[in-house]
Every structure is written in structure tokens, then in C-alpha cells.
Amino acid sequence: MKYPTISALALTAAMAASAASADQLNVVCSNEQTWCDLMAQNFKIDTGIDVAMVRKSTGEVLAQLRAEKGNPKVDVWWGGTGDPHIIAASEGLTTASGADVSGLLGWAQNMTEMTEGRAIGVHVGLLGFIYNSEVLAEKGLAAPACWRDLAKPDYKGEIQVANPNSSGTAYTELATLVQLFGEDEAFKVLAEIGANVNQYTKSGSAPVKATARGETTIGIGFMHDMVKLKKEGFPVELVAPCEGTGYELGAVSVVEGTPNLEAAKKWVEYVISAEGQSPGLEVGVYNIPSNPDAATDPDAPDMASIKLIDYDFATYGASDTRERLLARWETEVKNAGGAIEE
Secondary structure (H helix, E strand, O other): OOOOOHHHHHHHHHHHHHHHHHOEEEEEEOOOHHHHHHHHHHHHHHHOOEEEEEEOOHHHHHHHHHHOOOOOOOOEEEOOOHHHHHHHHHOOOEEOOOOOOOOOOHHHHHHHHHOOOOEEEEEEEEEEEEEEHHHHHHOOOOOOOOOHHHHOHHHOOOEEEEOOOOOHHHHHHHHHHHHHHOHHHHHHHHHHHHOOEEEEEOOOOHHHHHHHOOOOOEEEEEHHHHHHHHHOOOOEEEEOOOOOEOEEEEEEEEEOOOOOHHHHHHHHHHHOOHHHHHHHHHHOOOOEEOOOOOOOOOOOOOHHHOOEOOOOHHHHOOHHHHHHHHHHHHHHOOOOOOOEEO
16 A cells, blocks of 8 residues: 655645635634624625634734734734724734725725735724713713813712723823823823723723713713614713814734735725625624725714814824833823722
8 A cells, every 4th residue: 555655744734724724714803792793704604714703902912913923823903993003013013915995985095005004994983982861960960071071070980991001992092182282281181080080991892881881970982882872772972072082093904924814815805895894883883984885874973073183193003102101101190099990
């Protein structure tokens, strides 16, 4: 009997591994869990590729990609705020997908150009805060309208926000206030707001959900998450801060060194398509999609009707800026009150 040579066996194993990787994709998702799950399901139906999906906040993903540089355990990072995606691109943690972005909205194309194709914009989320109208009335508190209102002693123990070390949402808030007020004044305001914070959560959407449930009076987060809760019947009101506010450019990035590059490229092409983005409405995703042909909801936040800052993604998406601001937040804001950490 003629047996296969060692080289033939190795070739067979390599071919089997290649076939397996072509039908499997590892995605880390920084969107809401229901949206992560639905996208994985729809992608499998459309492409036949299985998706192993894990949900993590953007700060956690950035730390993971840094730790796994040269030996990544994930193929694609989808969703979450754009700043960490920009940092990952600048540190060589992600690679260009080569996807055609010519049909996307301008801000999505700008992110692609800024990162030399390593990050592509998939949605916009507008920053704001939410309050529970029933809890507010029970406590006899006035409704806040501005960022500076949240610094009033009246709201001591009434505010919840995420930790910017783990949450892209909270880092967007930090960077927004710095751009609105100037850095020193912003940290003064942040510390005053911090004195009123009851908990710093890992997830950026957690404070909004806690507010809807009446577990806290006010939550800071993205307005599309708030729209979902209001449409579900919770007694909440959304606030676009009077001074102006910032926003996120959610993104998708292919991880440098992925062994599943072709499947990863297909994921990118899918999540920037109208067919990929439109089903988000089925699970209450009300952010602004990057594909102009994607379906939207009339109650979704409108960029044209809200006072927005000219958010500087190049500066506040830079590693040195982010690390410096986070270090200052740890020193001047985190322990300003009696907030607990999740």
C-alpha cells in the first residue's frame, strides 16, 4: 500500500484549514447585542459564512488588539465609536479592506481617507442625555437642558455615565466637553458632574437603560439608544445639550494579520451595504446609517436639527491625546464623588 508523504499530509491539512477558515469569521462587536446577533445571522444567510460573535466595548477591544498584535484572535471589529478605530489604524492594528466606499455618505468616506482605508464609517450617533420624567417629578427636580446643568448640586447621586477607559461613548463625552469649553474648564465641569455621578459603567448604553428602568434619574449616552427606549414606552425624555454636543462615527475595521482576510472583506462589504444596514430597525437601531439607501426611522435623531460641534476626529482619535485625557480623568474626575464602578 502506498501511504501519503509527510508533505502531502501537510498539504491536505493546510487545504482543510483553508476551507474551514473560508466558512468561519471571528467578529468582535461594539454595537448592541441584539444588533450584533442579527447581523451575524443575516450575514450567514447571505454568504454561508458562520460568524463567531463576541460583544465588547470599544476600549476593551482596543486593549485586546494591542495585546494580540501579531497573533490576532479576531478577524473584524465592527461598531463602536470611531476614535478607537482611528487609534487602531494608526498603530497598525488594522488593515485596509479595499472596500468601495464611493456610494457612502461623505463622513464615512472621510473616515476611510483619514485612516488610509483601515476604518470605514458605518453610522453616526449623536451624544446627549436622557432623564426619567417620573423619577424627576417624584424628586421635585427641574429637567436639565445643558451640560452645565448636570453640574448643579441638585443632581447629586442622580447621574449615571460610563467609564471612558472602557466606553467609547464616555470618551466621546470627555472629548466633546474639552472641545466645547477648552480643556481646563471642561475638566472643572466634568469634576462637578462627577460629584453627582452614582455609578461608572463599562458599557456606554448601560446608563441610558438604567434611566429608563428608574434606577437612576439621568443618563448620558447616544441619542439613538434613547429613541429606542422612548418608543418602547418608557417614561423618558431626550436632551440635546443647549451648548452643543459631539457625535460618534461608528466604524468597521479588518484586523491586521487575520487569516480570514477574504471573509473579513465580505463582512465589510456587507455591513456598509443598504441590505446590511437596513435590518437594524428590526431591533431598534436608530442611528444614522452611512449608506444613503439604507432604511431610516422618522423618530431617529436628525443631525440637521441639533447643534453639533465640529468634532476633531484627527486630534481626539490620536493615541497620545486619548491617553493624556484619560489619565487626567482618572486624577481629576473619577473620584470627584462617591460613584461606584460596575
